[in-house]
Amino acid sequence: MPRASCQNVASNRKARPIPYNRHFLTATGIVATLVLAHSMLSFALPLLALDISGTGTGLALIKGAGFIPNILFAVFVGVINDRMRKATGFRLYTLLLAASCAILWAMMLADRVNIASLVIFVIFLNAVGYALGNLQFTLLRLTVPDDRLSDATALNSAINATITTIGPAVGGFTLLTLGSTGLVGIVTLILLANAVAAFTVNPDETLPPPSPFWPSLREGFAVFAKNRELVMMTIAVILTNAAAGAFIVGLLLKLKTQLGANDFETGLVVAAAGVGSVIAATYAPRIRRHIGYRAAFFWPIWLLALLSLATAAAPTLLILFIISFLEGAVSIFYDIGIWSYRQESTAAAHMGRVAGITGAIFKLGMPPVIFLAGWLADADALTSVFLLSTGLFVGAALFLSLVAGWGLPRRATFTKA
Numbered sequence: 001m002p003r004a005s006c007q008n009v010a011s012n013r014k015a016r017p018i019p020y021n022r023h024f025l026t027a028t029g030i031v032a033t034l035v036l037a038h039s040m041l042s043f044a045l046p047l048l049a050l051d052i053s054g055t056g057t058g059l060a061l062i063k064g065a066g067f068i069p070n071i072l073f074a075v076f077v078g079v080i081n082d083r084m085r086k087a088t089g090f091r092l093y094t095l096l097l098a099a100s101c102a103i104l105w106a107m108m109l110a111d112r113v114n115i116a117s118l119v120i121f122v123i124f125l126n127a128v129g130y131a132l133g134n135l136q137f138t139l140l141r142l143t144v145p146d147d148r149l150s151d152a153t154a155l156n157s158a159i160n161a162t163i164t165t166i167g168p169a170v171g172g173f174t175l176l177t178l179g180s181t182g183l184v185g186i187v188t189l190i191l192l193a194n195a196v197a198a199f200t201v202n203p204d205e206t207l208p209p210p211s212p213f214w215p216s217l218r219e220g221f222a223v224f225a226k227n228r229e230l231v232m233m234t235i236a237v238i239l240t241n242a243a244a245g246a247f248i249v250g251l252l253l254k255l256k257t258q259l260g261a262n263d264f265e266t267g268l269v270v271a272a273a274g275v276g277s278v279i280a281a282t283y284a285p286r287i288r289r290h291i292g293y294r295a296a297f298f299w300p301i302w303l304l305a306l307l308s309l310a311t312a313a314a315p316t317l318l319i320l321f322i323i324s325f326l327e328g329a330v331s332i333f334y335d336i337g338i339w340s341y342r343q344e345s346t347a348a349a350h351m352g353r354v355a356g357i358t359g360a361i362f363k364l365g366m367p368p369v370i371f372l373a374g375w376l377a378d379a380d381a382l383t384s385v386f387l388l389s390t391g392l393f394v395g396a397a398l399f400l401s402l403v404a405g406w407g408l409p410r411r412a413t414f415t416k417a
Helices: 003-015 022-053 056-065 068-082 086-109 115-143 146-200 213-226 228-258 263-291 293-313 317-345 348-362 366-378 382-403
Strands: none
Touching (some): 022 056, 022 086, 022 115, 056 228, 056 366, 068 115, 068 348, 086 115, 086 146, 146 263, 213 228, 228 317, 228 348, 228 366, 228 382, 263 293, 263 317, 317 348, 366 382
């Protein structure tokens, strides 16, 4: 495209409000449907593994495998995306997602799916999905004027949160009516349509000169290591994320094996956590400002420990629905707590690297604990799964009190050095 034409496109883009920005709307719609597809698969595939294997370990393998790409690739994905054209990456990732899901669908039609193939698919799905999620932030900056970035970010977050919330319910209803093969077929068609639509997203961009990889990464680790408070919170999140992983495995197995819930009922209970998160997210920042970042991060961990214990004793679907709603609402407080503190205490120049490093560390405990939870369930010790989750939550809170030196935090306001 001639330079004059590019300038006209850029000026027109800046002059238009967000609702009339074609590249922004198309990219947002594609990402939204990708989030829905991913949410449906993330819900359905562990249940498929439970059906194939008949064991909690099979379900746990699929749940745990989904976190492996985050641990292995989170630190490097940003560097990879920085070295390619964003439009090219957007097309490549959507094509890879569609192709991988089409292969899984063909294998299911041929009745050739087993636990090993599901593990490989889930690892690939989450690796590409993570790369696409990382790329989304840069695409947003390329397709929206600077003075509208906050509006666009809020809109994207609201759309993605809403879709993530309804995804398990949609997945459960689709499983109940069409079965797992039908669900994967529908998701494949959605992903193929998205891959075609991705070729219409072509924002103006200039590739920056690549910076040396390893020195840049080492600098990110050095910045993170100097931030003692962030290091302490990150260690606590390793434990709370592992506890949350054990909790969701226990919840799914309790619903399916103890209470006999169908797929749609299971999806509704899981979706209740998303509803709680969306509602609580409205109030969490205000409460955090009022009571301080330490208290807003610390006390929800104790509440989650109590909710995990309550889940072990819950006798009905209705009570589990309520507990799931509360768990989602409380979890968002410590989620926002760590994300906000990371942004507050890290310079913009190092944000991408520190976010990638901490994002990888956050998930370190999840695969082994999730596998352990599945093994305990198979040993007829489902209650022990919730006790494991409770113990990890309590351990995280005690670590912050005794090792990080927080004591019993009341109000602590972050002050930038």
